[in-house]
Amino acid sequence: MKTHGAGTLRAADVGSEVTLAGWVGRRRDHGGVIFVDLRDASGIVQVVLNPEEAPASEQELSSLRMEFCISITGTVRLRPGDMANPDLPTGDVEVAVDAMTVLSPSETLPFQINDRIEVDEARRLQYRYLDLRRPSMTENLRARSRTIRAMRDVMDALGFMEIETPTLIASTPEGARDMLVPSRLRKGNFYALPQSPQLFKQLLMIGGVERYYQIARCYRDEDLRADRQLEFTQLDFEGSFWGQEDVLDTLESVSIKVTKELRGVDLDRPFPRLTWHEAMERYGTDKPDIRFGMEIVDLSETFGATGFKAFSGVLASGGSIRGINAGPLGLSRSGLDGLSSRAQELGAKGLVWMVTEEAGGFRSPVAKFLSAGELDGIGAALGAKPGDVLLLVADEMRTVLEILGQIRLEVGQPDGHDELAYLFVVDFPVFERNEDGDFVALHHPFTAPVDVREMSEDPGHAISKAYDLVLNGSELGSGSVRIHDPAVQAKVFETLGISDEDAERRFGWFLEALRYGTPPHAGFAIGIDRLVAILQNAPNIREVIPFPKTQSGGDPLTGSPARVEDDQLRELGIEPRPEVKAEWAAGEEAGD
RNA sequence: GGGGGCGUGGUGAAGUCUGGAGUUCACGCCGGCCUGUCAAGCCGGAGAUCGCGGGUUCAAAUCCCGUCGCUCCCGCCA
Numbered sequence: 001m002k003t004h005g006a007g008t009l010r011a012a013d014v015g016s017e018v019t020l021a022g023w024v025g026r027r028r029d030h031g032g033v034i035f036v037d038l039r040d041a042s043g044i045v046q047v048v049l050n051p052e053e054a055p056a057s058e059q060e061l062s063s064l065r066m067e068f069c070i071s072i073t074g075t076v077r078l079r080p081g082d083m084a085n086p087d088l089p090t091g092d093v094e095v096a097v098d099a100m101t102v103l104s105p106s107e108t109l110p111f112q113i114n115d116r117i118e119v120d121e122a123r124r125l126q127y128r129y130l131d132l133r134r135p136s137m138t139e140n141l142r143a144r145s146r147t148i149r150a151m152r153d154v155m156d157a158l159g160f161m162e163i164e165t166p167t168l169i170a171s172t173p174e175g176a177r178d179m180l181v182p183s184r185l186r187k188g189n190f191y192a193l194p195q196s197p198q199l200f201k202q203l204l205m206i207g208g209v210e211r212y213y214q215i216a217r218c219y220r221d222e223d224l225r226a227d228r229q230l231e232f233t234q235l236d237f238e239g240s241f242w243g244q245e246d247v248l249d250t251l252e253s254v255s256i257k258v259t260k261e262l263r264g265v266d267l268d269r270p271f272p273r274l275t276w277h278e279a280m281e282r283y284g285t286d287k288p289d290i291r292f293g294m295e296i297v298d299l300s301e302t303f304g305a306t307g308f309k310a311f312s313g314v315l316a317s318g319g320s321i322r323g324i325n326a327g328p329l330g331l332s333r334s335g336l337d338g339l340s341s342r343a344q345e346l347g348a349k350g351l352v353w354m355v356t357e358e359a360g361g362f363r364s365p366v367a368k369f370l371s372a373g374e375l376d377g378i379g380a381a382l383g384a385k386p387g388d389v390l391l392l393v394a395d396e397m398r399t400v401l402e403i404l405g406q407i408r409l410e411v412g413q414p415d416g417h418d419e420l421a422y423l424f425v426v427d428f429p430v431f432e433r434n435e436d437g438d439f440v441a442l443h444h445p446f447t448a449p450v451d452v453r454e455m456s457e458d459p460g461h462a463i464s465k466a467y468d469l470v471l472n473g474s475e476l477g478s479g480s481v482r483i484h485d486p487a488v489q490a491k492v493f494e495t496l497g498i499s500d501e502d503a504e505r506r507f508g509w510f511l512e513a514l515r516y517g518t519p520p521h522a523g524f525a526i527g528i529d530r531l532v533a534i535l536q537n538a539p540n541i542r543e544v545i546p547f548p549k550t551q552s553g554g555d556p557l558t559g560s561p562a563r564v565e566d567d568q569l570r571e572l573g574i575e576p577r578p579e580v581k582a583e584w585a586a587g588e589e590a591g592d
Numbered sequence: 593g594g595g596g597g598c599g600u601g602g603u604g605a606a607g608u609c610u611g612g613a614g615u616u617c618a619c620g621c622c623g624g625c626c627u628g629u630c631a632a633g634c635c636g637g638a639g640a641u642c643g644c645g646g647g648u649u650c651a652a653a654u655c656c657c658g659u660c661g662c663u664c665c666c667g668c669c670a
Contacts, residue, residue, distance in 0.1 A: 026630075026631075026632090028628090028629045028630065028632050028633095029626090029629095029632090030626060030627050030628070030629065030632075030633090031625070031626040031627065032626075032627035033627040033628065033629080034627095034629095035628075035629050035630065035632080037630070046629085046630065048628085048629095050627075051627090052627085065621095066620080066621095079628085080628075081628085083628060083629080083630090085629095085630055087630085088630080091630090108602070108620080108621060109602080109603090109620080109621095110602065110603080111602075111603050111604090111620090112602090112603060112604090112619065112620060114603095114619085114631085116604095116619090116631075117603065117604055117619075118604070119603065119604075120598090120599080120603090120604090120662070120663095121662065121663070122661065122662050122663095123603085123662095125662095172670090175669080175670030176668080176669050176670070177668090177669085195669095195670080196670095198670095220669060221669095222668055222669045223667085223668060223669080225664085225665080225669085226663090226664070226665090228669070345595090346666095440670070441670055442670080443670070444670045445670070446670095447670095540663095540664095550661085550662065550663090551662070551663065551664090552661080552662085556661095556662095
């Protein structure tokens with residue numbers, strides 16, 4: 001039906017008789033000659049409809065409208081004179097049309113197919129099939145496809161086997177909410193959709209596979225965000241007789257290949273590494289954006305003997321005083337006070353700002369409470385130059401780091417940086433405490449501790465063989481060396497407060513599997529949506545997902561999620577609870 | 593569960609703070625003119641439940657209450 005892609009034609013094709021098919025992007029009707037930007041999946045080329053040259057009826061030509069699906073046959077020719085369009089890859093040529101067929105007309109569009117106009121996202125999703133015709137969306141889909149292809153190339157070259165694991169699995173009452181699927185054959189029972197292929201890939205290691213990967217769809221029934229959907233795609237992989245270095249090495253190979261493919265950039269390896277502790281201390285987060293400095297500095301010693309009560313009180317109660325040098329922000333007094341309110345909004349008691357003056361000294365609401373030695377100490381510790389804004393927070397240490405980490409991101413304007421800063425964060429703690437003070441697994445309970453005895457003696461400070469891949473302040477994925485010793489696994493469950501009976505009931509089948517010669521193994525999962533979104537400079541992952549859900553978990557195009565017939569529920573042995581039925585009835589009354 | 597932003601012809605915005613005739617701009621749509629444009633140009637035209645419901649007022653896009661939708665964030669996301 002077509003001999004060429006519209007976007008592929010070049011000066012070398014001049015003279016060729018071509019048949020093209022695609023959509024009318026724009027139409028420029030000069031009364032006689034009509035120019036049409038013919039768009040297909042490969043790009044855009046200008047075609048020229050001239051009633052003197054082509055036999056097509058004038059009526060047909062003038063009836064051409066936006067987004068009509070047409071096919072044309074014609075001859076590629078150089079554009080006359082200085083008519084080339086340097087903005088178009090095909091801009092040196094055009095196609096003189098001999099014959100045109102309207103394959104399929106289009107009604108007037110609900111919105112223009114155009115990268116220049118931002119259309120309300122609900123509308124875009126309702127007509128996603130039109131939205132996908134926009135060049136930026138087409139390009140995002142292609143980038144995603146190339147990413148996955150590059151990943152497969154790397155994994156195949158490294159000898160990994162691509163294996164599919166089931167998506168109808170047993171729910172494990174840990175971690176995120178499971179997406180549930182009712183079973184008809186076993187009424188009252190439910191499958192869960194996988195949050196990750198974790199246990200299955202470990203079973204594959206026990207099964208002797210040694211190197212596995214999968215482009216895996218994963219599901220988590222939690223609230224959506226710019227970087228979170230109910231379902232998302234990961235490059236999931238695992239290797240036997242492997243340790244952390246093998247995994248990080250593989251991650252570098254994948255990241256380098258994908259980055260080269262999408263950005264044409266050659267990354268240096270090895271990637272920088274920070275321990276979790278360093279990341280928290282220097283950037284106030286476990287996923288630092290290292291495209292800019294502005295690191296957090298501990299000032300507690302500077303204020304060891306301070307007379308400033310707000311600070312001395314914090315130190316006396318075991319807290320910490322830290323600051324960042326935000327550089328010359330160019331903020332007015334009210335702008336600086338705005339940062340203080342922002343810090344309070346984030347949960348700080350307050351934030352002290354100090355502007356470094358030309359003559360030395362500081363302009364700050366608290367300067368008069370601080371000694372000359374303290375002021376000098378701050379300036380030195382933060383490397384203050386005239387005009388620099390210093391921001392200080394005094395509070396419990398964890399709070400200080402979190403607040404400064406967040407403020408750092410907000411005043412650091414990382415979006416202005418074009419580079420790609422990949423980074424490994426390693427040596428995560430095994431456990432963290434939840435709000436009740438109980439230990440919970442920071443990563444997941446199958447993560448190997450660095451030292452088992454240390455973990456038993458001081459679980460709060462135990463380090464695990466877990467690591468994250470971070471890109472520009474986004475967590476791209478997590479992995480770990482897994483526990484392959486049933487005794488260690490039992491110890492972890494014990495620390496988590498999971499009784500033997502509980503562990504047996506939830507994971508008994510897995511614990512048993514560990515007892516049959518389990519090889520040491522380790523792995524990782526990279527979030528493909530996030531990776532492609534960042535590399536494509538997309539503001540959220542919906543831009544790189546063809547049919548995403550809205551924040552309330554719906555699809556405006558197909559109307560999912562939707563109610564089902566009573567018969568379907570009956571067959572499944574399910575009935576909505578009374579309060580749900582009441583809500584339905586209320587909705588119907590309101591004309592929902 | 594909580595906090596913020598947004599909702600105005602088909603699309604995008606201005607108007608809302610400080611109530612006074614559905615006013616304005618760009619694109620699209622319809623009609624006309626036009627043979628070298630490429631976001632074509634020029635002329636004319638149509639197109640609105642100002643998300644929805646209620647309230648205050650002589651008068652509501654504008655103020656108040658409620659509600660729905662979209663979005664950003666916190667919680668949550670082993």
